[in-house]
Each structure stands twice: as structure tokens, then as C-alpha cells.
Amino acid sequence: MHGNLKAGCFNHIIQLYLRKTYSKYLRVGTSSSLTGAQAARKVLDENGLYNVTVEEVRGHLSDHYDPRAKAVRLSSDNYHGTSIASISVALHEVGHNLQDRYNYAPLRFRHALVPVANIGSNFSFILIFLGVILSSANLLLLGIVAMAAAVLFQVVTLPVEFNASSRALDIMVGSGLIRNDKEHGARKVLNAAALTYVAATVVALAELLRFVPMFTGMQNDED
Template sequence: MGYIIYFILIMIVPILVQVYLKKTYAKFLKVPASSGLTGAEATRKVLDENGLYNVAVEEVRGTLSDHYDPRSKTVRLSSDNYYGTSIASISVGIHEVGHAVQDKVNYGPLRLRHSLVPVANIGSNMSFIVILAGMLLASANLILLGIVLMAAAVLFQIVTLPVEFNASSRALKVMVGSGIIRNNEESGARKVLNAAALTYVAGTLVAVAELLRFVLMFIGMRNEED
């Protein structure tokens, strides 16, 4: 039974969440916002309203490849969202503005996430290799090292959750408050933002489940040694 639950967590849940995100995004990508602003125009407007004149808005290739780059102070929007005038396009753009505002006000979880990037990168790239080596060599110490590395990557994902939810909360308030979307459009914007946030929740659940599996494996090896 435990393996079935584990399989559902690491395989089925992420797939279902991705399907839901793409379906929701595609639906509201076809619904024009009453403001008539493109994602890029709405993003620029809100950046300026928050005094973020130094933050650029650029087009980037890909689908849902939108992100805020704190190093270059740039909001990058995928083509559909950069030029689109839909509720989805505007919602995604303003969500990224939320990250820019977090950067401006030194939002704690965002600062913590940035500080974790180097160790999280090492953890995500090396943890499975170290754990596999530990399994092949029957070395509990190597497995423990791999678990520590994996835990760093998992911590990064956990810290990402409040960062993303806060950015979405900021985005929704700004869009309604500034009139970029009207009250009857708020529900659609919320659905787009929530669907995107669910992908981070699913990713974190998978990461935690993987970490727990290896922790239990390590405990089992230690018990056998005793």
C-alpha cells in the first residue's frame, strides 16, 4: 500500500497538476481582459506604480517560461503573455512583478531562497549520484551524505512555496486595485495563479516523498548493521 501511495505522489500527482495548469492557462489565454492591455503593458504599468522604473520587461522564448531575474532586474515574459491581452497573460505578468516587489522590499523568504541557490544546485545535481554510490557500495555514510545534499534541495523547494504564494497574492490585489482587471474577471485571474502555484506544491510533495524514502532506507541499513 505504501508503494502505491508513493507512486501516486511522484508520478500521478505532478502529471495531473501539469494538465490542470495547461488547461486552465489555455482557457483564460482566450479570455480578453477588459483593460485591453497586453501582458507587457500591464507589467510595465504596475512596475512603474511601484517605483520599479529600473526593472526591464523583455520577451523570452518558450511557453510559460516567464520569470523575474533578480540579477539583471528584468521581468521576462513568454511571447503569448508579452503580446497577449488575455486574463492569463496579464495575471502571469503581474505575478512576476510580485517577485520584483519582493526583491525591492527584501522579502525574507525570497532572500533565503536566493541564499540557498548554490547549495540547492549542488544537492539536486549530486544527491542521487552519491546515494546510488552508497547503495552500490552498501555504505550508509555515503547514503547519509546524499540525503543531506537532497535535503538542501528540498529545503529550497519548501522555501519557494511562500515566495510564490505571496507573489500571487500581491498580483491579485494589484490587478483589482489598479483596475487592470475588473471584479468579474478576478475569479479567472485567481484560477490561473492558483493553478501555477499548484505546480510548486506538487513538486515539493514529490521532493519530500523522495527524501523520506531515502531516510527510511538509511534507517533500515543502520538497523541491519546493529
């Protein structure tokens, strides 16, 4: 329980750091003066990805790439914004599209894990709850395995997110969307965003490990 609280606290700190960093660089402009949507469209076209759409979506930092619809979706601040933060987030999502196009192995593996991870997320706590209520080590173990599948998905997500950020930074600097003196700010935004996935993985892993001693103790009681 203590470890789980520490993980939750770590996650909260990272979320605060992301909001602070994003807000700071949302007020810092770029040399290109392009909006996030225009920058995304420019890079997509330069890579021959004319079929990929750039769309505005509701929500704060709700930006994502939809591989099924082949769409880069940007929240309003980043779709219309001309800041370092807006360009960084927009090109991070374009980075996912480039991963998709060039069959980046961790992304393919993550896509393959989606059905298993969904099952794990939906049924793990039900199985764990039943295992505890019925004092069944087997049900508890099934729940732990299901939860482990969801945690594995989050672990595989880490290299996917860091790689997309790395691609975004290389593109921004290489194409002149930001000057070298603005690279530090873009790196901070991208790193802060990536750290949120690290924090989420730490929380999920701590939650998983919380049930392992419970299973061991239950199994010993059955013996």
C-alpha cells in the same frame, strides 16, 4: 515506491489542470486591453522601478523574474497577449520584483539557499547511488542530507510563489486592470500556477522519504 507513484500522479494531474486553466483564460480578455508586457511596465513604473526591464523570452510558460539582471521575462503568449491569463502571469512575475525591492524575507532566504540547493541537486543521487552500491550507510546519509537541502529550497519557494500571486491579484483589482467580475478567472490562473510548485514539492519530498527506510535498514545491518 507506491508513495512516489502517487506523488508523480498528483504532479501530472496538477500540470494538466494548469494547462487547461491557462488555455481557458488565455481566450478571455480584460477591460484594460493592455498586453502582459504593457501591464507589467505600467505597474513597475507606478512603483518607481524604471530600471527593471520587461523582456520577451522563448518557450511556453517560461515566464520568470531574474533578480540579477533586474528583468521580468515573459513568454510570447503573455508578452503580447491581452487575456486574463497573460496579465495574471505577467503581474505574478512583477510580484517577485516587488518582493525583491521590499526585501521579502522568504525570498531572501530562498536566494541564500541557492548554492546549497544546487549542490544538493547535483550530488545527492551520486552519493545515494554510491552508498547503495558500496553498502555504505554514511554515504547514503550524505546523499539524503544533500537531497533534503534541495527539498528545503522547494518548501521555501512555496510562500514566495503564493505571495507573488497574492500581490498580482491585489494589483490587478486595485489598479483596474481587471474588473471585479474577472477576478475569479485571474485567481484560478494564479492558484493553478502556484499549485505546480506544491506538486513539485510533494514529488521531491516523496523521493526523499523513499531513501530513509533504506538508510535505516542499512544502518541496522551494520550494527
